[in-house]
Amino acid sequence: MSKVILVTGSNAGIGYELVQLLAEKGHTVYLASRDVTKGKEAQSKLQQDGHKAKFVQLDVTSPASITAAKEFIEKEEGRLDVLVNNAGIAKFESPQNATTVDVAVVREVFEPNLFGLIQTTTTFIPLLRKSSQPVIVNVSTDMASNTVQAGPKSLLHVVAYNTSKAAANSYTIALAHELRGEGFKVNAVTPGFTSTKLNHFGEGGRAPREGAGIILPWVLVDKDGQTGLFIGPDGSEFPW
Template identity: 45%
Template sequence: MKKVLITGANKSIGYETARQLIRQGYYVYLGSRDRQKGQQAVEALNAEGLTQVEAVEIDVSNAESVAAARQEIGQKTDVLDVLINNAGISGGMAQAATTTDPALIRQVFDTNFFGPIQVTQAFLDLLQQSEAPRIVNVTSGLGSLTLHSDPTWRYYAVKGAAYGPSKTALNAYTIALAYELRDSAFKVNAVDPGYTATDFNHHSGFRTVDDAAAQLVKYATLDADGPTGGFFSLDNNPETGVSPW
């Protein structure tokens, strides 16, 4: 049975991703910053008959929490097949480049950029034991510099000093990580689940969590011929799914 760790999985897209992967036969370590909320999510899945799941407390912005989660999971398995770096924060809106407190920008980067790096490095040894390891870094279309430079893009005016730049940085890390692991069985990709109606955006998105999770699941379950080092977004390119950087 393949095993997957999903950070920020106690609700919304992360939770639905867990549900879909369990239904595909995966065992899910459901990461949550708050263990109680994670356990409540597990109980909700159990009520649907989905029992291949357990809660793991992990605050991706806290190195000690990440290390504790690694120790906890390492006591239960020698192999991790998939890592989905899903946990993220918006930092609130608006985020004017001229006035946003640098402390807020650092807070967003701690979760959205440094968080995935800490988690990836902590669990890399378990992933290396898998025959087909997959890493999905959950990004956003707002991380595309190409599109942010295009006045015809529908989200051209949605700019900010914290959230978008944190995802741009995560995209850059994804490229570096995929390159470093290019001669292995790893598939490492940045995946934008699209503008989805969740608590994250006060349910203003037009995509459903089912569709968004399916996008993450697609790249978490790539076969050996699948891409690596890519940026994929149905919002930015509905025909091919490939997004400009």
């Protein structure tokens, strides 16, 4: 079954590769970018590689932009089958120690990673309700796992990023519970360390296409699939 899928923040990185993987499978995919030029360039690049995606402008920190994107997709398709909340920032270039972090940095990172994710989700839920198999995938990170962070050997206490993603995980749990009765599949997935703009193309990470491949099965989960899970890079459950 061909699905209508929206991937936020998909002009680059893991999101872009996910759009490509989904387009290769024949789905109707909306490549979303906050910046129109960057988004259209990404759409053309995809087209040069022989794939087709539709473009929609979407800044997850702008309620007006989210509403306009929802109205556009509603007019074009009449429904949305899958929302992938992928857009995010990390601000790794700003110090993020627990004892000294600038609260302005924490607020800045929470804007897209938590508030934007929630705003996008609540805006698109009515359109997802028009699908026979509605799915929401929240792209999370290993660094959002409180269980991992609380372990004696944990190192990566990057507090603005980690707390924003941990809060998004908490929202994912609530969302999955609230929507379970309506047949929604709602899961968080971490692709694991992937070399992208977000981490200044850090060495040793997996390729973005591989990261996208980890998310892919949870985008295409069917009505018999699972909900309310946090999935790790090896495809099995990850501790919240």
